[in-house]
Amino acid sequence: MNIKILSRNKNLYSTKRLVEAAQKRKHTVEVVDPLKCDIVIERRKPHIYYKGDYIRDVDAIIPRIGSSVTFYGTAVVRQFEMMGTFSTTGSEALVRSRDKLRSLQMLSKSKIGLPKTVFTNYSRDVEGVIEQVGGTPLVIKLLEGTQGLGVVLAETKNAAKSVIEAFNGLQARVIVQEFIKEAKGADIRAFVVDGHVVGAMKRQGKEGEFRSNLHRGGSAEIIELSxxxxxxxxxxxxxxxxxxxxxxLLQSDRGPLILEVNSSPGLEGIEKATGKDIARTIIRYIEKNV
Incomplete structure (x- = not known):
């Protein structure tokens, strides 16, 4: 098969591993920078122009679209779909996952456990917002934040009011969530491929840090999910x-609570923690569907 990996950096761990896995399975694979793709829109002839030539006869794409280029990256994925190409991440699903508020609403509709969350239109009733999530401590998150950036733990009511009012003053959109104390600064990353969990790790924040992101200095170990x-x-x-x-997800006294669903999850942490070849699993998912 002819597979294209949409990535801005061919030297990233995840991109390199996907290339290796595809080549081991005897597929033709190329890394394509989505921002260098020109979208050609014509009746019944959607095309993509890249580095002086048209991209043709692509069986599948693996989008590795960064959050900062979601708009154009999604447009490129959509164009490939119009050309009849299979995508491991659909364009509509990519858009849904990048909108934190929308994704939480969809998860809630599906009756999936979530931390209690409040979103308002820069409400002046900050104390009311704090009460809605059960008081302090609580977590305040920027809607556009990634990798733990733009996430604040407010341990007192005064701190919470100050942070929320500051964000409101800057017209920065935030959500306010209850703090799950029993999680003890740890969360779980479950890697799902084709409706199956193919690997899971428990991430623990470093001492004094409630965020467990590996980019923030957290550690990871393999875990068997319930x-x-x-x-x-x-x-x-x-x-x-x-x-x-x-x-x-978080482990809580009332069961698992979903924090976020990532549409371009990195492979380095999960593969090193579990020792599993997740990249190969993704390539086999393509083989099954093309």
Whole structure:
């Protein structure tokens, strides 16, 4: 098969691993920078122009679209879909997953466990917002934040009011979530491919840090999910229409709670923690569907 990986950097761990896995399975594979693709729109003849030539006869694409280039990256994915190309992440699913508020609403509709969350239109009733999530401590998140950036833990009511009012003053959109104390600064990343959890790791924030992101200095170890946690991860990916997803969840006294569903999950942390060849699993997912 002819496979294109949409990535801006061919030297990234995830991109290199996907190339290796595709080549081992005897496929033709190329890394394509989505921002250098020209979208040619014509009646019944959608095309993509790249580096002086038209891209033709592509069987599948693997989008590795960064959050900062979601708009154009999604347009390129959509164009490939119009050309009849299979995508491991559909364009509509990609858009849904990047909108934190929309994705939480869709997960809620699917009756999936979530931390209690409040979103307002720069409400002046900050104390009311704090009460809605059960008081402090609470977590404040920028809607556009990634990799733990733009996430604040407010431990007192005064701190929470100050942060929320500051964000409101800057007209920065935020959501306010209850703090799950029993999670103890740890979360779980479940990697879902084609409706199955193919690997899971528990991420622990470094001492004094409530965010468990590996980019923030957290550590990871392999974990065996409970049946309830596995079902929650699969249902979350399905609710957003994602064939490949990284589902982040918390262990709480009332069961697993979904934090976020990532449509371009990195492979480095999960492969090193679990010792599993996740890249190969993604290539086999393509083989099954093309």
């Amino acid at each position: 049946d309830e946690e596995e079902v929650a991860a699969v249902r979350a990916a399905k609710a957003l229409g994602l064939g490949v997803a990284g589902v982040d």
